[in-house]
Amino acid sequence: MRQSSVRGDRTRRRRPDAQDPAGDGPYESGLPPDAPGWTPPPGSGSVPPDDDGGSSHRKGGRPRRRKGRKVLRWTAISLALLLVAGAGAGYLYYEHLNSKLRKDRRDLSAGGLKKPDPNAFGQSPLNILLLGSDGRDNKENIKLGGARQDADRKPLADVQMLLHVSADRSNMSVISIPRDTRVPIPRCTDPRGGKVYPQTTAAINQSLQHGGPGCTLATWQELTGIYIDHFMMVDFSGVVEMADAIGGVPVCVDKNIYSHDSKGHGSGLRLTAGTHSVKGVQALQWLRTRYGFEDNTDIGRAKAQHMYMNSMVRQLKAGTKLTNPGQLRDLAEAATAALTVDDGLGSVKKLYDLGGDLQRVPTKRITMVTMPWQYGPGESYVVPKPGEAEQTFALLRNDTALDGKDAKKKPTPAPKASTPKSELKVIVQNGTNSSVSGPVAGRASVIQQQLTGLGYTAADTDSALSTQADTTVSYPDKAGRGDALALAKALGLPDSAVKESRSVSEVRLVVGNDWRTGTEYPKQQGDDKAADKAPESADALNGEDKKACMKVNPQYTF
CATH class of the missing domain: 3.40.630.190 (LCP protein)
Structure with a gap:
């Protein structure tokens, strides 16, 4: 595959690739057709090839689209x-x-x-x-x-x-x-x-x-x-x-x-x-x-x-x-x-x-x-x-x-559990299915047994497979939030994993692809301080920034 040139500090040769021909593809100058007031514009989705047809990331090499x-x-x-x-x-x-x-x-x-x-x-x-x-x-x-x-x-x-x-x-x-x-x-x-x-x-x-x-x-x-x-x-x-x-x-x-x-x-x-x-x-x-x-x-x-x-x-x-x-x-x-x-x-x-x-x-x-x-x-x-x-x-x-800016919203006080652990009905489901990696067999049973050892003896499993990136604990109404939070804490899950859902009738734990092995929930990146905005490396640009100005490379000025 051709070399990338995300940065241009060095010139890298890239081997021509039939899948990545010379010219760059069109750009989307307008706004997505789903933006407010979308009116199929004449030319709304078309842009000419790359300035030099160069590769999208690389500094040198063949043009990209x-x-x-x-x-x-x-x-x-x-x-x-x-x-x-x-x-x-x-x-x-x-x-x-x-x-x-x-x-x-x-x-x-x-x-x-x-x-x-x-x-x-x-x-x-x-x-x-x-x-x-x-x-x-x-x-x-x-x-x-x-x-x-x-x-x-x-x-x-x-x-x-x-x-x-x-x-x-x-x-x-x-x-x-x-x-x-x-x-x-x-x-x-x-x-x-x-x-x-x-x-x-x-x-x-x-x-x-x-x-x-x-x-x-x-x-x-x-x-x-x-x-x-x-x-x-x-x-x-x-x-x-x-x-x-x-x-x-x-x-x-x-x-x-x-x-x-x-x-x-x-x-x-x-x-x-x-x-x-x-x-x-x-x-x-x-x-x-x-x-x-x-x-x-x-x-x-x-x-x-x-x-x-x-x-x-x-x-x-x-x-x-x-x-x-x-x-x-x-x-x-x-x-x-x-x-x-x-x-x-x-x-x-x-x-x-x-x-x-x-x-x-x-x-x-x-x-x-x-x-x-x-x-x-x-x-x-x-x-x-x-x-x-x-x-x-x-x-x-x-x-x-x-x-x-969502981080500025005042958090809701966490309610306490209202149901004894031994009586709380919990359904555990395997959500590790993946079109690339496939599911981890028996995942629901492993975590259900872990819950039993923690005192949640009424926990049971659902044999249906699902696909989910994050492990979640869902509860049916506000009255069940305290019990769901207590369950999440017992497993080492963050509060953000707990969600109210109208599609469940009891507390439901779906083991996601972020927990494919072991009985201890893995520490996630950013757990020490909750991530509430895009990292600096994402180079965020706000829609109201009227002062934004492109920096011109010294080699292309006059």
Whole structure:
């Protein structure tokens, strides 16, 4: 596999890989199609190839397409915002747009997680996987993405972001994963032809070639332990039109920049120091630029895309753009033509409802991060950073905002147990099933026997297997919280493992994949001090940060 260049302090040669061709993929400049007011914009999900087609992470080497996909994802979000803004469209026009939406299915054969129970107020978080595809499946995509030789190659998902909206819709978190991240890709079945792809370990962007977006969703669930409700995927086409229709998005550079060198590297972006409103081809250049930002790697490019997306969201939510019905119509036409969604989002009405829901999130509570990463052996790829990547995933699994503001909520005093241990009805279930590692046989019985030794003699087991990242103790109503907390304490589980659930009639202990061996619950990363926000390595950017400015690499200034 090709070398990664997350950092550009050193130049690394990467071996050409048929799975990672030269040109970079489209970026998602807009907002995910699930953002408030989503109106299928014309070009909402399309971005041209990488500035130099370089690899997403590496400093040198062949061009990569990761950026474009990120842009595409955000284009989708802006679509949601736009749809709310243009709610006056008639029924027939909606039907016309519906017919243009492409739909795909999630791969149920890959196994998966159970959707979490609603909270005590009946609210559920929402997770949407946003993908940018680098497919060269038509003349426009080839024109934007280049690499005509890749026209017959299956597309890669070079841009991948998970959009998490809290259950109470008070905040939104977006986490992106570098496309070179090496992960287990589960056994997947292509829903369109039935072809079965065996389990493997490879760059996460290759998961799209193992059965479509449904397999990428399954890969994300396996990696993060987060249940994902929907996916949205966009290709190259339409980004220029989208940027033009919006009328320009303000971006900032701290020095003059010209993304071009004698070797042909660069997107061609040329700006003087300060803030500029970019649109059309220039907006695409911004989203694709790797050579010229920070250390000339895909990490800097991702940050530039985050800045662009935040700026676009602020404008759309403020209602300062796209007030012209003709502009909205053009955006809707291009966006629906560029989007591929799962069956659960397969209509403009559903996207519209989703957009209205997302519009409730204040801009100041939007946080965008990159998964904490580190180089793998030989620095030819990256892997999730031990501890810190899992910490970030766990925050989203527990519906905790990455900005740390949830920590300011006043904790509820813990009630005392009201039922004697010997009389407390406890059901233990094995939740260690995994589409990659498989389940640990007899796990429920082992922990049930441990509970009996601790005095919980009424504990029993449920033979059904489930899939869960974290070990949890669920209770049916407020009266049972004290008993559930006491049980968790006896096993060494944190209070965060205790959750109220309307789907249980007694205390239920599900042994998750974080406790696959032994009778003593393993100490987790961050147990000494509870993690309440994304780690520094996630490089968080707040949606209200109007002072954010990209650092220009000294080699690409003038």
